[in-house]
Amino acid sequence: MTERMRRRGRPRVARRLDPGKPVRCYAPRCTTVGEEMTVTLLPEELELLHLVELNGLVQEEASAIMGVSRRTVWKDLHEARRKVADALIHGKRIEIAGCERRRKGSCPRDSGQ
Numbered sequence: 001m002t003e004r005m006r007r008r009g010r011p012r013v014a015r016r017l018d019p020g021k022p023v024r025c026y027a028p029r030c031t032t033v034g035e036e037m038t039v040t041l042l043p044e045e046l047e048l049l050h051l052v053e054l055n056g057l058v059q060e061e062a063s064a065i066m067g068v069s070r071r072t073v074w075k076d077l078h079e080a081r082r083k084v085a086d087a088l089i090h091g092k093r094i095e096i097a098g099c100e101r102r103r104k105g106s107c108p109r110d111s112g113q
Contacts, residue, residue, distance in 0.1 A: 015044040015066045039087040040095050045080035052077055 051062040063073040087094045
């Protein structure tokens with residue numbers, strides 16, 4: 001899923017994200033992970049995992065913070081949980097789309113570390 005797929009329906013509404021949080025990639029240390037073994041989380045999916053799973057907010061509260069509908073929060077959270085579970089079960093790398101470290105040129109993946 002390297003190319004962006006066209007979505008049907010309405011375009012995505014901009015989510016309000018906390019700009020102070022760094023976003024990174026995570027990979028299992030015990031295996032060499034190829035490009036086909038990568039799961040890409042969107043920044044809004046990561047933010048929802050943070051709000052709902054770590055902060056303990058309900059989906060309605062998270063939707064108010066992010067400025068989207070509760071249904072949108074449910075769909076994005078469901079997809080984020082599925083992606084994380086897939087990565088954990090199958091030993092895949094978790095990459096955050098729009099990673100700050102990649103934009104700054106300090107991504108370990110790009111330097112071969």
